[in-house]
Each structure stands twice: as structure tokens, then as C-alpha cells.
Amino acid sequence: MDTTAWIAIAVFAVTIVAVISNVVDGTIAALIGVVAMVWFGVMTEVEAFSLVDWNVMAILVSVWVIAGYFGKTGVPSWLSMQALRLSGGRPGLLVVILSTLAGVISMFLDNVVVILMMAPVALPLARALKLPVTPLILMIGFSANFMGSAMLLGDLPPQMLHSVAGVEFMDFFWHLGRPSSFPILSVAFAVTLGAMYVYGFRGHGRRTVSISNLGIETRIPNRLFAAVVVGGFLLTVAGMAMRQVLGVKLGFIALTGAITLVLVLEMLGDRVNAPRFEDILGELDWRAIFFYVALFALVGGLEKVKLLDALARELRPLFTENLALGATLLYWVTVPIVGVVEHDAYILTFLYTIRDLQADGVPPWPLWWMLLWSGTLGSNLTVAGAPALFAALNICQREENRKVSLREFLAWSVPFTLVAALMCYALGMAIWVLPSVK
Missing domain, CATH: 1.20.5 (Single alpha-helices involved in coiled-coils or other helix-helix interfaces)
Structure with missing residues (x-):
């Protein structure tokens, strides 16, 4: 060099x-x-x-703008109250339902946004059911981080996969004749929630709760506002699903959806009583946006001087001689690394590295999917791996007015991550890696 x-x-x-x-x-x-x-x-x-993928940045910012409006509709509070009713006052079941809700929403919205929306309505529910706050909020954080890679919209790693590999919206459901990210992560998520229920929540007895005393809005304040926001978001998702038919970039579709939503809300004025656009912009995490811009440029610098190509050459024998062993090592080395290293930078670096392995006939898709899943699931190990967990931990400590120890955090993060990683590994190997072994 x-x-x-x-x-x-x-x-x-x-x-x-x-x-x-x-x-x-x-x-x-x-x-x-x-x-x-x-x-x-x-x-x-x-x-x-x-070197910055501005298409990905447009997706990110546009979805965040829509998420900002969604958080003001009252829909998250309403959904949480339905979760309480569905649980029948059983604390353990409520944890599972709220975690599932967080996971589903995070497939469409940034996981930090999901936590900031869900936590304020989950806290009074925890107090009413005499449920420890820290396990509940951490479970919401783990779940939001888990399912962010199930679809293209929810988190940066799947958007980076779209940037490097060209994967489309519908490919996250079914790709190259096989189930891909959504079905595999959904099954692993269901198994993980079941295991965590047995591990930490099964013993909580049923409680009687008066919903009127919780101080949570049980109805959606302005249904027209909520309908416009949810409708605008669904139309944006539909447009992104039809990207290949429309023939434009995903970022442009997302940007069109966000701008159209803002325009409609401004035209409706007092009828929807929507927050001001400048207030929504002010709530965007501009630090994260600039971080992701810099991340693309930094990794692009490594690519420009052919370092990623050199790394691919060093790793090539591992994958050409035994794809199953190579995929296994990639997966289980990634899980602990992204627990202490910001996972977006790691995933982006190795997405490019795997791309360069194609020159020797290494099938990239089994490795790309295994990297995406291990990089997402492993980041649940510590707060260093994912910003969502840092936000969740801060909420726990502020609510309980104490410092949550590393030991207490790991008591929840380690079993969650291990069950999720093991389940996803088994599915990924059976569906993607082993059928690709020559």
C-alpha cells in the first residue's frame, strides 16, 4: 500500500x-x-x-419529517391504550404487545423516533401495572432496533444495502425465490419475544387498572390530521414499493411524499391544527444526519484508495473454499463487534467488501443478508452499538432517578441478543447460505 x-x-x-x-x-x-x-x-x-449517497439521505430525512407529524397525531398513545386493553391487565403480556408494536412501527420509522414516541405512553402503563420501568423500556428499545432492518424504510443499514446492492422495497419480503428480511426477522422476533416473556415477565400477576386515571389520551384528538398523515405515509410507502415501475430514485419518491404531506397540511390550516413545518424541522436529529453524511464520505475514502478491494482479496479464500464456514464466521464475528462499535460504519464497510468478492464468483446475497442481520441484532448488546438503546437507557435512568448499572443492562440485552442471533442464524443458514453452497 x-x-x-x-x-x-x-x-x-x-x-x-x-x-x-x-x-x-x-x-x-x-x-x-x-x-x-x-x-x-x-x-x-x-x-x-x-461519495455521499444523497438518495439514501433523502429517504432518511423525508421519512423523519413524516414521522415527526405522525408522532403528533395521537396515534401512538391510542395504540398503547389498545395494547393495555388487549393485555387484560397482565403485565407480561403488555410488555410483549408493546414490544411488538415498537417492532412493527420501527419497520417504517427510525428506531430512535419510535422509542421517543412509545416511552412517554408506556411509562404510566408501567406504573399502573406495578411493572419495573427499566425492563419495559429496554424491551421497547431492543424491539425497535431489531425490526428496523426488516424493511427498507426503518433504519439506515437496509437503506445502505439498497445503495450498494440495489435491493428494492419488495425484495425485503421475497428475493431471488426465497424469503428474505421481513419473514426471517419476523419469525426470529416472535421467538425472541416468547423467550424473553418466559425469562423475565411470566411471573407478574394480573392487575386491575382504571384507564381514566392514567392521564393518557384515549382518543385521537384530530382525526382529520391523523388520517391525512397516515394516508400520506401509506401512499409514500406504496410509491416506494413501485419504484421500478415509476422509474425514479427512492429518495425522490420519499421526498415527494414528505413535501406533498406538508403542502396538504398547510392548505388545510386550522382544520387539522398541524404543528408548524419549521417546528418539525427543528425536531429532526441533525447531528445524526451529518454523521451519516460523513460516514458515507469516510468509507468512500477507503474505497477510493482500494483498501476495501484489498480487504476483499484477503478474505476471498475464506469464502471461496467454504461459503458456509465463511458466512458463519462473518455472522458471529459481527455480532460482538457491533455491540461495541457503531454498527452503521461497520455494516457499510463490509457491504462494499462483499461486493468486491463477486469477482471470484462468491455469491454476495447470502453474505449481504447475514451481515445485515448480524449487524442489526448484535448492536443490541450495549448502548455503544446503537443510538436507540442510548435513548432508551436515558429514559429509564431519568424515570427511576438512578443509574442503571452495566450488569443490569446486560442481564436483559445478552439473553435478548443471543436468542435473536441464534434464531436468525439458523434461518439464514437454512434459507440463504446452505442452498448457495456449490
Whole structure:
């Protein structure tokens, strides 16, 4: 490798260490890393800009805008009250229902947004049923993080897979003649929730709860506003599902949906009493947006100096000689790594690496899917792996006015992650890897 390649490695490594250690803000560290790569000649400022997948960024921002309106409709509170009624006052069943609800919503909305919407209505339910807050909120966080990769919209990793591999919306249901992310993660999710119910919630006795005393809105305040937002979102999802027919980028479809929703709400005015658009923009996580922009540029810098191609060459014998062993090692090495390393950077790096393995005839899709699933599930191990868990932990500590110890956190995260990872590994090997072995 030449000097430029070594500089790229050094800058990337220092940046990732800074992000993990939280010595400085992760977004600032990532942006400094990009600036350093430019000044050291790894890439030009124009190349850094062009290496960002703006299509993915458009998807992310547009869905977040729609999610901002959705959170104001009262639908999350209404759904939580239906969960309480459905549980019949059984705390353990309520945990399972709320976790399922969080997982379903996170297939369409960012997992941090899901937690921030669900937690405020879950907390009074926990108090009413005398249910410990920390396990409930953590289960909501784990579930939101788990199902974010079941479909294209919910989280950045599936959107990065779309960017690198060209996977489409419907491919997350059925791809190359096989079940793919949605059915496999759904089965693994159901098994994991059942195991966690037995592990930590089965012993809680039934409670009698007066819904009127909970202080939670039991009806949707403005049904027209809710109908417009939900309808606009469903039309956006339908448009993204038909991307190949429409012949435009997913980001443009998502952006069109978000802009149309804003325009309709502005035209309806006082009839819907919607929040101001500038308030919705102000609630977007701009730190995360800039972090993801910098992430694409940083990994693109590694690709530009052929480092990812060199990594692929080193790994090639592992996958060409024994695909099943290679997929197994990739999966089980990824699970613990993304528990301590921000999983988006890791997944993006290896998506490109797997792409470069195709030159020697290695089938990429079994590896891409196994990487996506292990990278998502493994990030539930610690708060370092996923921002969603950091948000959930902060809510727990604020509500209970105490510090949640690492031991207590791991008592819930380790069994959840192990059951989920084992189940998904078994399904992924049986459906994707072993049928691809020559």
C-alpha cells in the first residue's frame, strides 16, 4: 500500500475510536475525519461530496419529517391504550404487545423516533401495572432496533444495502425465490419475544387498572390530521414499493411524499391544527444526519484508495473454499463487534467488501443478508452499538432517578441478543447460505 492508503487507514481508525470512546461528539469526530482525508490528499472536497449517497439521505430525512407529524397525531398513545386493553391487565403480556408494536412501527420509522414516541405512553402503563420501568423500556428499545432492518424504510443499514446492492422495497419480503428480511426477522422476533416473556415477565400477576386515571389520551384528538398523515405515509410507502415501475430514485419518491404531506397540511390550516413545518424541522436529529453524511464520505475514502478491494482479496479464500464456514464466521464475528462499535460504519464497510468478492464468483446475497442481520441484532448488546438503546437507557435512568448499572443492562440485552442471533442464524443458514453452497 502507498502512503495515501496508510493515511486513509489512520484517519479512519482514529475517527472510529473517537466516535466509540465519545471523547468528542461523534458527529464532530466524523466530520473532522472527512476534512482530514481531504487535506491529506486521500480525496478532493468534490469527491467527498460525491461519495455521499444523497438518495439514501433523502429517504432518511423525508421519512423523519413524516414521522415527526405522525408522532403528533395521537396515534401512538391510542395504540398503547389498545395494547393495555388487549393485555387484560397482565403485565407480561403488555410488555410483549408493546414490544411488538415498537417492532412493527420501527419497520417504517427510525428506531430512535419510535422509542421517543412509545416511552412517554408506556411509562404510566408501567406504573399502573406495578411493572419495573427499566425492563419495559429496554424491551421497547431492543424491539425497535431489531425490526428496523426488516424493511427498507426503518433504519439506515437496509437503506445502505439498497445503495450498494440495489435491493428494492419488495425484495425485503421475497428475493431471488426465497424469503428474505421481513419473514426471517419476523419469525426470529416472535421467538425472541416468547423467550424473553418466559425469562423475565411470566411471573407478574394480573392487575386491575382504571384507564381514566392514567392521564393518557384515549382518543385521537384530530382525526382529520391523523388520517391525512397516515394516508400520506401509506401512499409514500406504496410509491416506494413501485419504484421500478415509476422509474425514479427512492429518495425522490420519499421526498415527494414528505413535501406533498406538508403542502396538504398547510392548505388545510386550522382544520387539522398541524404543528408548524419549521417546528418539525427543528425536531429532526441533525447531528445524526451529518454523521451519516460523513460516514458515507469516510468509507468512500477507503474505497477510493482500494483498501476495501484489498480487504476483499484477503478474505476471498475464506469464502471461496467454504461459503458456509465463511458466512458463519462473518455472522458471529459481527455480532460482538457491533455491540461495541457503531454498527452503521461497520455494516457499510463490509457491504462494499462483499461486493468486491463477486469477482471470484462468491455469491454476495447470502453474505449481504447475514451481515445485515448480524449487524442489526448484535448492536443490541450495549448502548455503544446503537443510538436507540442510548435513548432508551436515558429514559429509564431519568424515570427511576438512578443509574442503571452495566450488569443490569446486560442481564436483559445478552439473553435478548443471543436468542435473536441464534434464531436468525439458523434461518439464514437454512434459507440463504446452505442452498448457495456449490
